[in-house]
Amino acid sequence: xxxxxxxxxxxxxxxxxxxxxxxxxxxxxxxxxxxxxxxxxxxxxxxxxxxxxxxxxxxxxxxxxxxxxxxxxxxxxxxxxxxxxxxxxxxxxxxxxxxxxxxxxxxxxxxxxxxxxxxxxxxxxxxxxxxxxxxxxxxxxxxxxxxxxxxxxxxxxxxxxxxxxxxxxxxxxxxxxxxxxxxxxxxxxxxxxxxxxxxxxxxxxxxxxxxxxxxxxxxxxxxxxxxxxxxxxxxxxxxxx
Numbered sequence: 001x002x003x004x005x006x007x008x009x010x011x012x013x014x015x016x017x018x019x020x021x022x023x024x025x026x027x028x029x030x031x032x033x034x035x036x037x038x039x040x041x042x043x044x045x046x047x048x049x050x051x052x053x054x055x056x057x058x059x060x061x062x063x064x065x066x067x068x069x070x071x072x073x074x075x076x077x078x079x080x081x082x083x084x085x086x087x088x089x090x091x092x093x094x095x096x097x098x099x100x101x102x103x104x105x106x107x108x109x110x111x112x113x114x115x116x117x118x119x120x121x122x123x124x125x126x127x128x129x130x131x132x133x134x135x136x137x138x139x140x141x142x143x144x145x146x147x148x149x150x151x152x153x154x155x156x157x158x159x160x161x162x163x164x165x166x167x168x169x170x171x172x173x174x175x176x177x178x179x180x181x182x183x184x185x186x187x188x189x190x191x192x193x194x195x196x197x198x199x200x201x202x203x204x205x206x207x208x209x210x211x212x213x214x215x216x217x218x219x220x221x222x223x224x225x226x227x228x229x230x231x232x233x234x235x236x237x238x239x240x241x
Contacts (some may be wrong), residue, residue: 004028004074005220007153008056008113011043011081012036013182014211017209017218018080025217027078030069047171056083056109066116078128081110091145099146105235106150110157117124131158135178139239155231162229171228173219174175181206203236
């Protein structure tokens with residue numbers, strides 16, 4: 001039986017790598033995105049993966065989006081909550097809009113998305129929910145009170161939902177990436193990267209999106225059926241939780 005996976009924020013960066021890896025592992029894959037139509041169209045053309053546009057911060061949009069995916073691709077067996085944003089600023093300058101945007105997208109989306117698929121997973125007695133958190137949700141980060149709070153919340157969400165669903169054949173796990181070689185990190189000035197970031201990473205390099213993707217493929221597999229409520233740190237030894 002071919003299982004269906006849905007990856008939010010699945011057309012760029014880490015999300016794109018996850019979508020591709022799941023397809024290569026034999027899943028039927030759908031990828032959602034928020035706004036970059038050009039990147040989504042290019043991703044679809046290159047991979048053949050179905051793409052869908054909606055705002056994961058909206059419960060109603062998630063409900064409509066999931067219904068469309070399930071009608072066109074299949075019942076969702078694997079949900080990867082990867083979509084996320086940053087609005088970095090020191091807390092004393094942070095606006096309510098900057099706080100709400102990050103909390104609603106990075107944390108609220110876990111409820112908005114997981115709530116749409118959990119009943120189907122319970123009925124089928126199988127499910128995998130994988131939440132992409134962050135090293136900064138584990139250790140905190142200057143200028144990221146909103147982001148760190150949202151990503152720490154992702155970990156608490158993971159643990160609590162894992163307890164509720166374990167008897168039903170559903171696992172819920174989190175992955176906390178460190179510095180990954182994506183467009184966002186590539187935009188960091190070279191001197192800052194070499195002098196202030198890499199020295200903090202014992203592995204002395206950035207992670208690759210494919211390394212996060214392989215962790216997702218494992219957690220989505222039958223082999224990971226006894227792994228639930230866990231937080232997998234993929235950060236080159238930068239933070240040992």
